[in-house]
Each structure stands twice: as C-alpha cells, then as structure tokens.
Amino acid sequence: MKTLFLIPARGGSKGVPGKNIKLLNNKPLISYSIDFAKQFTTPEHICVSTDDNTIIETIKKEGITAPFLRPDYLASDTATSYDVILHAVNYYESINQFYDNIVLLQPTSPFRAMNHLKNALTKYNSDIDAVVSVTETKSNPYYILFEENKQGYLEKSKKLEITRRQDAPKVYELNGSIYVLNIASLKRHKSIANFKKLVKIEMSHYYSVDIDTMEDWMYCEFIIEKGLLK
Numbered sequence: 001m002k003t004l005f006l007i008p009a010r011g012g013s014k015g016v017p018g019k020n021i022k023l024l025n026n027k028p029l030i031s032y033s034i035d036f037a038k039q040f041t042t043p044e045h046i047c048v049s050t051d052d053n054t055i056i057e058t059i060k061k062e063g064i065t066a067p068f069l070r071p072d073y074l075a076s077d078t079a080t081s082y083d084v085i086l087h088a089v090n091y092y093e094s095i096n097q098f099y100d101n102i103v104l105l106q107p108t109s110p111f112r113a114m115n116h117l118k119n120a121l122t123k124y125n126s127d128i129d130a131v132v133s134v135t136e137t138k139s140n141p142y143y144i145l146f147e148e149n150k151q152g153y154l155e156k157s158k159k160l161e162i163t164r165r166q167d168a169p170k171v172y173e174l175n176g177s178i179y180v181l182n183i184a185s186l187k188r189h190k191s192i193a194n195f196k197k198l199v200k201i202e203m204s205h206y207y208s209v210d211i212d213t214m215e216d217w218m219y220c221e222f223i224i225e226k227g228l229l230k
Contacts, residue, residue: 006103007047008050016212020052028058067091082186129189131201133175133200134201135203141158
C-alpha cells in the first residue's frame with residue numbers, strides 16, 4: 001500500500017492572516033503537520049499543495065519542496081477540498097507516480113499524537129472509503145439541539161425522549177485533523193461528501209482544535225502553555 005501525505009495550505013486567510021506560516025510557540029503552523037508526516041514517511045511522499053511562494057520558502061527549511069504551484073482557481077474561497085486533493089493525485093499520476101491512498105493533514109489542526117494515525121492506518125483497508133478523525137460533540141442533537149418548526153416553535157433536532165445528557169446516544173463531529181482517503185473512492189464518488197463507508201478514530205477535544213479565528217489561535221497557545229496534550 002503506497003501512501004501520499006498531502007498538506008493543503010493556501011496563502012489566503014481572513015480569520016488569521018498568514019496563519020499557515022504564523023508562529024505558534026515559535027514554530028510555523030504548517031511545520032506541525034510536516035513534522036508529524038515525517039514520523040511516518042520520507043519527504044518525497046509529502047506533498048504541500050499551495051499557491052503561496054512564502055509558504056514554499058518556509059517549507060524548504062523543513063526539507064520539503066512543493067512539487068507544483070496550486071493554480072488560482074484552486075486557491076479561492078469556493079475551491080473544495082475534493083478538487084485540491086484530486087489535483088494532487090492527477091499531478092502525481094501524470095509523472096507516473098501512483099498512490100493507493102492519501103493521508104490528508106490540514107495544517108490548521110496542529111495537535112496530533114502518533115497513535116492517532118497509527119490507529120487510523122490499522123483501521124484502513126481498500127474496501128472502505130476513508131478513516132476520519134472525530135471528537136464527541138458537545139452539542140448533542142438528541143438532547144440540546146433544536147430546530148424551528150413551521151409554527152415558529154423549537155423542536156428537538158432528533159426525536160428521542162431523553163432527560164439526562166448521559167442517556168443520549170453518542171454523536172461525533174469531524175475534527176478535520178486526520179483523513180485516510182481511498183483514492184479509488186475519491187475517483188468513483190466524485191466528492192468526499194458522497195462517501196458511505198467511513199470508519200472513525202476518536203480524538204479528545206484538546207487534540208481537535210481547528211484554527212479558523214484568533215480565538216482558536218489563542219486557545220492553542222493556552223493548550224501548549226498549560227501542557228494539556230497528554
């Protein structure tokens with residue numbers, strides 16, 4: 001099984017300007033994902049997909065070269081993760097490098113432990129679409145999430161008579177940290193949203209921060225300062 005480690009890192013960011021190379025604890029944010037990937041593979045199987053030359057100069061210091069400059073149409077707010085992933089797959093296949101799956105590491109998720117990906121790779125096989133990292137959601141639709149009906153009244157999103165949170169079924173949300181994607185499934189389903197055979201690995205809330213705002217960034221700094229990653 002041949003695996004490509006893909007780190008998508010476009011230059012534009014509205015919530016945290018320049019966040020992919022912004023220093024988090026004196027280390028560029030993207031370096032957290034690069035260093036993690038290096039624990040599992042060698043640099044030639046690590047692809048940083050970016051449209052930004054400053055990011056390219058930053059990753060060179062890590063011994064990583066960007067094999068291509070991502071085209072502008074894949075660096076816009078409307079570009080999908082699927083399009084970015086397929087672009088990378090097509091590039092490698094155009095130079096006769098064929099991979100069976102992709103480990104997608106989004107640089108906005110800086111916190112991962114080795115056992116997270118080890119567990120994901122153990123659970124992965126070619127009969128499923130993907131292994132995805134999740135965290136148990138605090139906003140359980142069986143208990144505290146409501147929708148407004150046509151009469152303007154709030155109704156539970158999931159109809160189940162529950163009076164205690166601990167009695168509600170567990171519900172998970174994707175935390176965006178780790179995806180092990182079947183390339184054959186990517187091509188067949190035309191979208192990650194169409195995947196049916198998903199297997200999870202669970203991560204704690206501290207490991208599940210996805211940086212989108214300055215509040216997220218400050219929370220990451222707090223987690224590091226307090227040594228909360230166990």
